[in-house]
Amino acid sequence: MKKNRIINALGIDIGGTNIKFVIINNSGEIIDFLEIESKAEVGRKFILGNIITGIEKILSKNKKIKIEGVGVGTPGLVNEEGKVVTGASNLKGWNGTPIKKILEKKLNIPVYVDNDVTALALGEAYFGAGRGYKNVICLALGTGLGGGIIIDKKIYRGRFGYAGEFGHIVVNPNGPRCTCGKIGCLETYASSWGLKRMAIKFFENNKDSLIYKSVKNNLNEITPKIIFDAYSKNDKIAIEILNIMGNYLGMGIGILVNIFDPDVIIIAGGIAKAGKVLIDLIYKYIYKYTLNFFEGKVKLKISKFKNKAGAIGSASLFFERKRIF
């Protein structure tokens, strides 16, 4: 890291609900943070308008700061020209958007674009729970389960840019069907929808669980938080569901440990709010699935930046491409 000179970057994290903006420097100091609604269901033009509005807002508040580059994290697969190719299904009309080109034209500074979970992993590796480590594996447990691989402080993307699809590691070939169409992916157990799926499945024979009471049997309203809350109150069904999740997360992460022998594994995303409870559930099962050598050696950490992690990661894309680390 070139410590001599302070370099500032703007990070933009585009999500289905919110767009987040951060100004951060190469020492990891957060200079400003801003969050606005994305209203992604309205369509591409609207999302782009909101991005521009947010940029103008945060830049005009920080006129004295020289921003040298921009990083953008977006759902979906991003190609080398910084265009969203596919997979941004929760942002209406977003696939095909040449976001790099649009923003470079607008801002006249370099813009780098990548997948949002990839960016998050990079930000945590540079400034967060992975700071100081070379090889970092990140799992983002949100609606689905995304992943990011940082090797030797750089993003590992693979041939088509699809590397790190940890949510689709098959952990149970006789398990439930995943949103991806295949059977028994890790995501069917370890994601918001996976947890809700299990809770709905258990409802039939266990209607007295706190989980169902707290949503007045409106099963569609079940969230990870409701399940973790019930777990903390020793609810039998919540304990069963979260142990199933813990077991399969232990298996998936155990597989990643045998493969990568990583410095640290970071758990991010909405479900990571459960913190130590989640980490303990993974530790309970992981060594069943690793070589004996690794027992007691695996470092699992919760992401440091919580709701800012995506934006900080996006800014880090600029630092990575400029080889500031």
Next chain:
Amino acid sequence: MKKNRIINALGIDIGGTNIKFVIINNSGEIIDFLEIESKAEVGRKFILGNIITGIEKILSKNKKIKIEGVGVGTPGLVNEEGKVVTGASNLKGWNGTPIKKILEKKLNIPVYVDNDVTALALGEAYFGAGRGYKNVICLALGTGLGGGIIIDKKIYRGRFGYAGEFGHIVVNPNGPRCTCGKIGCLETYASSWGLKRMAIKFFENNKDSLIYKSVKNNLNEITPKIIFDAYSKNDKIAIEILNIMGNYLGMGIGILVNIFDPDVIIIAGGIAKAGKVLIDLIYKYIYKYTLNFFEGKVKLKISKFKNKAGAIGSASLFFERKRIF
């Protein structure tokens, strides 16, 4: 690759049965190859003596060739000082041998030492089935199942040097116990001992299989070749065993594809002699376990160098450390 200058290296592949020596240059031309018995059961001094004998033999035959460096592939885990730390269980007394130090003292040129499967993966990536590719995954199906990861033309080793333990990816948590002590590792299905294990298990109710006839019911003499031969003659039990192997190899490699999105996957080791039959068995199952995106895109190849692969890989360790690629 610095194409201007020819650089020659000596590669030494230390195995339980044989020690192999190769002289190869940075264009991938094999100048000489030599194979001698290791008699590894006698002990460390004897193995070292055989290594020195082999070196002297191949060097005296090639006096006009300037060797600039040496690479050594050995079973077990090798530390940064080029010492075998642990895991070389089929070479008597070999753990703890400071092989780099010993050979550098003897030869007065740089010596680099690494795990034999790691070296093999590197050699195939530089000169063999992975030539021209950046990100290469290698599975060596021998007595056990070893792995190697080449990222951006360099070996990926991980925190403790244990990266690439593909044989211990758990593919069936309700499966058989592995030699490593855990349950349902890929190696229990896709290795010489895994195949033999399955064949012995099926014996009870299927004594008329060609597999058992060809070893006259001496089950301990069952080899992968015998099973593949029976398979080619439509033997029912051989078909069943190899499809179980194919399915779990498809699952393990499918997991690796979702994680690495690699340029190519190379299958090496004794079982790879089965060639296209083996590749077809993996293709039959792999896409059950990858994202739809990968369907039709995964490149599986048999290692190019067969019995020379380990020695060529060992020589490649010198090219890697000197950043000749």
